[in-house]
Amino acid sequence: MPLYQWGKSSLSLGSTHSCTGNRCDDLIKDAESADPARRRQAALDLAYCRNGKRVLPEIVLKERHVAVRETMFDSLLHLVDAAMVERLLPMLRSNDAMLRNGAIELFQQIPELFAPHVSGLLADDDSDVRIFTINVIQHLHHTMVPSWLLEVIRHDRHVNVVAAALNALADFARPNMVGDLLAVKKRFEDQPYLHFAVDTVMSRTKRGVAIDATGITDSEFESFRDLFYARTGILFKENKRYFVDKRLIDRIHKTGHQSFADYFRYVRLAESAHEFQILTNVMTVNETYFFRDDGHFKAMVHSMLDQIVANKRKGEMIRIWSVPSSTGEEPYSIALYLLEYWPKLSDWNVQIIASDINTEVLERCNKGIYSKHALRFVPQPLVRKYFAELANGEYQINLALRKSVNFFLGSILDAKYQADVQHVDIIFCRNLLIYFDDVSRKQAVETLYGLLNPGGFVLLGSMESMSRISSRFQIQKIDSSLVYQKGLV
Numbered sequence: 001m002p003l004y005q006w007g008k009s010s011l012s013l014g015s016t017h018s019c020t021g022n023r024c025d026d027l028i029k030d031a032e033s034a035d036p037a038r039r040r041q042a043a044l045d046l047a048y049c050r051n052g053k054r055v056l057p058e059i060v061l062k063e064r065h066v067a068v069r070e071t072m073f074d075s076l077l078h079l080v081d082a083a084m085v086e087r088l089l090p091m092l093r094s095n096d097a098m099l100r101n102g103a104i105e106l107f108q109q110i111p112e113l114f115a116p117h118v119s120g121l122l123a124d125d126d127s128d129v130r131i132f133t134i135n136v137i138q139h140l141h142h143t144m145v146p147s148w149l150l151e152v153i154r155h156d157r158h159v160n161v162v163a164a165a166l167n168a169l170a171d172f173a174r175p176n177m178v179g180d181l182l183a184v185k186k187r188f189e190d191q192p193y194l195h196f197a198v199d200t201v202m203s204r205t206k207r208g209v210a211i212d213a214t215g216i217t218d219s220e221f222e223s224f225r226d227l228f229y230a231r232t233g234i235l236f237k238e239n240k241r242y243f244v245d246k247r248l249i250d251r252i253h254k255t256g257h258q259s260f261a262d263y264f265r266y267v268r269l270a271e272s273a274h275e276f277q278i279l280t281n282v283m284t285v286n287e288t289y290f291f292r293d294d295g296h297f298k299a300m301v302h303s304m305l306d307q308i309v310a311n312k313r314k315g316e317m318i319r320i321w322s323v324p325s326s327t328g329e330e331p332y333s334i335a336l337y338l339l340e341y342w343p344k345l346s347d348w349n350v351q352i353i354a355s356d357i358n359t360e361v362l363e364r365c366n367k368g369i370y371s372k373h374a375l376r377f378v379p380q381p382l383v384r385k386y387f388a389e390l391a392n393g394e395y396q397i398n399l400a401l402r403k404s405v406n407f408f409l410g411s412i413l414d415a416k417y418q419a420d421v422q423h424v425d426i427i428f429c430r431n432l433l434i435y436f437d438d439v440s441r442k443q444a445v446e447t448l449y450g451l452l453n454p455g456g457f458v459l460l461g462s463m464e465s466m467s468r469i470s471s472r473f474q475i476q477k478i479d480s481s482l483v484y485q486k487g488l489v
């Protein structure tokens with residue numbers, strides 16, 4: 001496979017964007033200044049300062065200027081990690097509506113980091129906190145949302161909380177919720193307002209019945225789940241039922257089948273590989289963005305690459321693999337970090353390869369067109385340097401960068417693709433294993449281990465860990481990130 005060569009290529013190096021010593025202190029002073037413009041600039045710069053994580057959650061509490069506070073929330077979003085979410089959660093208790101709404105909007109954008117707190121918050125003694133949590137989750141792109149909301153309408157005793165959950169549930173209504181909805185009416189016999197909310201959701205479930213005409217039974221769901229698991233390694237648990245049924249029903253209708261049984265027979269045929277690919281495209285979760293969990297990119301340019309080249313001869317290739325790439329934000333972030341923050345790039349040849357099981361996302365990788373939202377953590381100077389703004393407000397990454405990553409289709413569990421990706425030095429395998437069960441996780445990790453060069457690294461997503469999967473790797477902590485290294489011998 002011809003791969004684009006990096007390093008001594010025509011790609012130019014940029015300046016680094018970190019902040020040290022006195023500059024940090026100045027920023028902290030500016031953040032307290034009386035001048036809103038200075039405070040706003042400081043808030044922007046603190047997003048790229050090592051003290052930002054510590055300072056911003058404190059100063060945002062004191063900020064009264066709307067625009068400055070908005071900027072602070074943007075910068076917080078850039079920096080937020082699991083520990084910071086814990087520090088920010090008390091904002092849901094704030095009497096300051098602007099602060100609370102800022103927090104609600106922030107949490108809505110970090111489903112994976114917020115999800116672990118939802119059950120606790122929905123059990124909070126303060127009914128306002130429960131309502132604000134519902135405000136967050138109803139906009140969260142997370143498959144647990146209908147189950148969380150159902151739990152609220154089943155158990156919460158506070159009429160306003162149940163009303164908020166019912167309003168949110170209207171978007172997720174389906175026929176099997178009818179029993180729970182009727183039970184709400186019974187529990188709150190004397191609350192006509194709630195009855196009205198229940199009726200609204202009920203009317204949506206009836207619309208759902210029409211869509212649901214093909215009716216997927218438990219055993220049909222299980223047959224599909226097993227087939228999909230066998231071919232992709234992705235295991236849908238019962239809590240994903242809503243997500244899966246909705247997509248299956250859509251495909252049954254679009255392919256003109258009358259029942260699940262007809263459709264399932266069709267999907268299993270070897271000649272229907274195209275339909276199975278469409279199913280794969282609609283069933284995979286492709287959430288990603290530029291500079292996601294950027295500690296890993298920093299660890300790459302601050303330490304991992306130096307460790308790797310220490311064991312290479314000049315001129316040897318460094319190979320970095322992003323699997324799964326999703327729509328390309330991760331492999332392009334690797335490229336941007338190398339160009340901007342690894343001073344030794346010009347001395348080495350680097351290949352970046354990237355793969356995914358979903359054909360639609362790969363098409364989008366090749367086009368390299370992204371929304372402003374996907375670029376929210378990329379510093380503006382880099383956006384200006386590497387992206388062109390299109391007439392519709394989206395941004396296209398420049399051609400040299402598009403050519404610098406070689407994208408290909410394949411499942412991490414499929415041996416036939418592995419010949420393309422041997423001798424890899426760094427593998428970004430982030431936010432994939434969460435969709436697998438332990439068997440596919442172990443298989444995937446064994447594959448990665450086999451494809452890595454001695455001394456090479458694997459990076460997993462923030463919700464993933466190697467601990468129950470493999471003891472073959474050595475753990476290294478680089479700054480605040482954990483990375484997994486294959487031994488040198």
Ligand SMILES: C[S@@+](CC[C@H](N)C(=O)[O-])C[C@H]1O[C@@H](n2cnc3c(N)ncnc32)[C@H](O)[C@@H]1O
Nearest residue numbers: 284286287288324326356357358411412430431
């Ligand atoms: C949530 S995205 C992760 C993207 C990126 N690594 C990140 O962390 O931002 C998960 C991706 O895994 C892909 N995927 C699922 N099963 C896969 C498999 N067996 N092999 C390769 N990619 C797979 C999906 O198509 C989806 O694009």
